[in-house]
Amino acid sequence: MNTVKDLPIQQNRLLNAGFLLVCLCLLDAVFTDYGIRSGHIQEANVLVALLYEQSIPMFYIVKLGLPLLLLYIITISKSGIVLRISLTTALFLYIAVMCIHIFWLVVVAI
Structure with missing residues (x-):
């Protein structure tokens, strides 16, 4: 059960995950543009x-x-289940995309 003390920690985790997603998207855009x-x-x-x-x-x-x-x-909403699932799904997809980018970068370098 979530207590009032746990809620800011959950929000910080979501913000950190969101920032990671933005960084992954930027890397994806740069690698895609380069490729x-x-x-x-x-x-x-x-x-x-x-x-x-x-x-x-x-x-x-x-x-x-x-x-x-x-x-x-x-930042403006409560940490609902839909938001967490959306963020987690997007992170997994972008991590997979980054693995593909790293693969073709290695292939091109060889």
């Missing part, structure tokens, strides 16, 4: 690929805007 510019990869997401072709700055804004929006939602 596309150097011709090593193609963007797998059709909508993001179209966005990248139209405007690279807008690509970065969207890639960072969504996790920043989630981080903002964390």
